[in-house]
Amino acid sequence: MPLVLALEAAYAAAKADPAFQAELAGYLATYVGRPSPLYFAARLSEHVGAKIYLKREELNHTGAHKINNCMGQILLARRMGKVRIIAETGAGQHGVATATACALFGLPCVVYMGAVDVERQAPNVQRMNLLGAEVRPVTSGSATLKDAMNEALRDWVSNVADTYYLIGSTAGPHPYPLMVRDFQRVIGVEAREQILEIEQRLPDALVACVGGGSNALGLFHPFLADEGVRLFGVEAAGEGMDGRHAAALAGGRPGVLHGALSYLLQDADGQILEAHSISAGLDYPGIGPEHAWLAEIGRARYLTATDEEALEAFQLCARLEGIIPALESAHALARLPEVAAEVGRDGIVILNLSGRGDKDLATVAERLGKRG
Amino acid sequence: MSRIAERFAALKAEDRAAFIPYIVAGDPDAKTAARILAGLPAAGADLIELGLPFSDPMADGPAIQRGAARALAEGMTTAKVLELVAGFRAADRVTPIILMGYFNPILSLGLDAFAKAAGEAGVDGLIMVDVPPEEGGLLAAALEHHDIALIRLATPTTDEARLATVASGTQGFVYFVAVTGVTGAKEANADAIAADVARVRAASALPVAVGFGIRTAARAAEVARIADAAVVGSALVETIAQEIAIKRDPAPKVLDTAAAMAQAVRSARVN
Numbered sequence A: 001m002p003l004v005l006a007l008e009a010a011y012a013a014a015k016a017d018p019a020f021q022a023e024l025a026g027y028l029a030t031y032v033g034r035p036s037p038l039y040f041a042a043r044l045s046e047h048v049g050a051k052i053y054l055k056r057e058e059l060n061h062t063g064a065h066k067i068n069n070c071m072g073q074i075l076l077a078r079r080m081g082k083v084r085i086i087a088e089t090g091a092g093q094h095g096v097a098t099a100t101a102c103a104l105f106g107l108p109c110v111v112y113m114g115a116v117d118v119e120r121q122a123p124n125v126q127r128m129n130l131l132g133a134e135v136r137p138v139t140s141g142s143a144t145l146k147d148a149m150n151e152a153l154r155d156w157v158s159n160v161a162d163t164y165y166l167i168g169s170t171a172g173p174h175p176y177p178l179m180v181r182d183f184q185r186v187i188g189v190e191a192r193e194q195i196l197e198i199e200q201r202l203p204d205a206l207v208a209c210v211g212g213g214s215n216a217l218g219l220f221h222p223f224l225a226d227e228g229v230r231l232f233g234v235e236a237a238g239e240g241m242d243g244r245h246a247a248a249l250a251g252g253r254p255g256v257l258h259g260a261l262s263y264l265l266q267d268a269d270g271q272i273l274e275a276h277s278i279s280a281g282l283d284y285p286g287i288g289p290e291h292a293w294l295a296e297i298g299r300a301r302y303l304t305a306t307d308e309e310a311l312e313a314f315q316l317c318a319r320l321e322g323i324i325p326a327l328e329s330a331h332a333l334a335r336l337p338e339v340a341a342e343v344g345r346d347g348i349v350i351l352n353l354s355g356r357g358d359k360d361l362a363t364v365a366e367r368l369g370k371r372g
Numbered sequence B: 001m002s003r004i005a006e007r008f009a010a011l012k013a014e015d016r017a018a019f020i021p022y023i024v025a026g027d028p029d030a031k032t033a034a035r036i037l038a039g040l041p042a043a044g045a046d047l048i049e050l051g052l053p054f055s056d057p058m059a060d061g062p063a064i065q066r067g068a069a070r071a072l073a074e075g076m077t078t079a080k081v082l083e084l085v086a087g088f089r090a091a092d093r094v095t096p097i098i099l100m101g102y103f104n105p106i107l108s109l110g111l112d113a114f115a116k117a118a119g120e121a122g123v124d125g126l127i128m129v130d131v132p133p134e135e136g137g138l139l140a141a142a143l144e145h146h147d148i149a150l151i152r153l154a155t156p157t158t159d160e161a162r163l164a165t166v167a168s169g170t171q172g173f174v175y176f177v178a179v180t181g182v183t184g185a186k187e188a189n190a191d192a193i194a195a196d197v198a199r200v201r202a203a204s205a206l207p208v209a210v211g212f213g214i215r216t217a218a219r220a221a222e223v224a225r226i227a228d229a230a231v232v233g234s235a236l237v238e239t240i241a242q243e244i245a246i247k248r249d250p251a252p253k254v255l256d257t258a259a260a261m262a263q264a265v266r267s268a269r270v271n
Helices: A003-016 A020-033 A042-048 A066-079 A093-105 A113-121 A122-130 A145-157 A176-199 A215-223 A289-296 A307-321 A327-334 A334-344 A359-370 B003-014 B028-045 B062-073 B078-091 B103-109 B110-119 B137-145 B159-171 B190-203 B219-227 B234-245 B249-268
Strands: A038-040 A053-055 A084-089 A109-114 A132-139 A163-167 A207-208 A230-238 A253-257 A260-264 A300-306 A346-354 B020-023 B048-053 B097-101 B125-128 B175-176 B208-211 B229-232
Touching: A003 A020, A003 A066, A038 A176, A038 B229, A042 A145, A042 A307, A042 A334, A042 B229, A053 A176, A053 B110, A066 A093, A066 A163, A066 A176, A066 A215, A084 A093, A084 A145, A093 A109, A093 A122, A109 A113, A113 A122, A113 A132, A122 A132, A122 A359, A132 A145, A132 B175, A145 A163, A145 A289, A145 B229, A176 A289, A176 A346, A207 A215, A207 A334, A215 A253, A215 A289, A215 A346, A230 A289, A230 A307, A230 A327, A253 B103, A260 A289, A260 A334, A289 A300, A300 B110, A300 B190, A307 A327, A307 A359, A327 A334, A327 A346, A327 A359, A334 A346, A359 B048, B003 B020, B020 B062, B020 B110, B020 B208, B020 B234, B020 B249, B028 B048, B028 B078, B028 B249, B048 B078, B062 B234, B078 B097, B078 B103, B078 B110, B097 B219, B103 B110, B110 B137, B159 B190, B175 B190, B190 B219, B219 B249, B229 B249, B234 B249
Parallel strands: A053 A346, A084 A109, A084 A163, A109 A132, A207 A230, A207 A346, A230 A300, B020 B048, B020 B229, B048 B097, B097 B125, B175 B208, B208 B229
Antiparallel strands: A038 A053, A253 A260
């Protein structure tokens, strides 16, 4: 606890410090490549029957939204005088982003990654190694994201004095869910300005995939007070809601894991169940607590997409727009027809294209090959 | 007086520290665990810590993680843990049983339902690794209603201000985590423990138990000279793993190991 209390205090001080915010803004502009474009996807719009704008987070340095949060937290870690960085990763995008930020500042970096994910996300493991990070495969439990997080927490409590734990999603103990959301808010802040400039009005709906939920919350948060803007999160339904999945809101119930109370996949005895999704980045049995709150008060709605549907959307986006999306983002793309049906042909939808799909080519090729 | 208070009062009269063995409830299976549990008082256990198996034990090192996984694979549940305690309690009315685990299985059962069932089974105390005092109000209230002590953890990183919080919320004894880290991973340093135990004593009048990082009888004896209790967990759980790996009933070896630790604790303050 002293650890997270110290982090909370340090973050509050940094957040209020204009010098910290200016430093972060500088790195986001010149290193990450922000603002990311808001792109009108004409052919996709035609296909689904609404005006679809893609928030191009996949164009960020390292290919996903994850770097936004990493830049914020690494600057915080430096302010706190920490000299060693640890992280957990699922798909490897957060691990790559953390390794990148560590290389930028010359900090040693250890990334915990489930052994199963090390296997299915090999290109990202190679990237992390190239960036000078040490990837430690985690074999306990289901050997995926939650186990990587367990192991990172174990490392953190064992090396409290010098180590900063850089969590990649809106999960984990307070202040992480709030802090990660704040660092991802730049997505929504930019999107709001961009759409007002292009369309002179607010969008009718926002759509984003949800694992832990950082890209979705980053997009949603600046629009929460805009009542006319409908918010749609898309959870991973894996093999289907009757089979193995990763949809904590749709298929879980409230519980406590990694220091947060939220919806969790768990058995009748409160043991945490293994999540399953074709996309490693959504393979977390919980969901950020703020999403649970948005769902309970009815401000946001949460849908699901199966592995198969995500695969279809993945290919569709590639063919219609020349953009290969991450399998995570493909879950959001998969629900566009339903969202479009609600807002109508003239309705404006912003979809967070949270990452690019290069890392998923092996997974997709294998699945499509099997299907013949 | 509670069983915990009675036991520590008796030990104080004897001028010796308590030996507290830890095993995972249901490791390697419910029946074997019941036999080990039943044998622990005769092996010299003054109090017993019983781990509630959890799928994601993030404060535990590999030995106890595997112990929990073995128990869960054999179908252990919170209700069955309480059956195990009730079975023990039918034969032993005096040895305090402390459950140690993680919050979600208890939350899942319902805090009051758990506290009621645990009280009826004969549980004396509860250590919740992942419930800090800030979040523990409802749990503390439920346990108090059923006379179960909520035992709080202090660590080397717990500063004076926080020690006051821990001390004001704890019952039965204070559990001092001797290493910054997970169970079974590091060897605790006796000099550092002595200084930290003194800090805890300044904050609380309750007995101080020391756990995490006590792997040998010699280290248990050192701790017994400093603190009111020495907790040994991973070393016993590893013994279970080693014995079942060679297809032997783990109970005799675990109880022998516990007895050696207990003897070291008992003789620590002589001379």
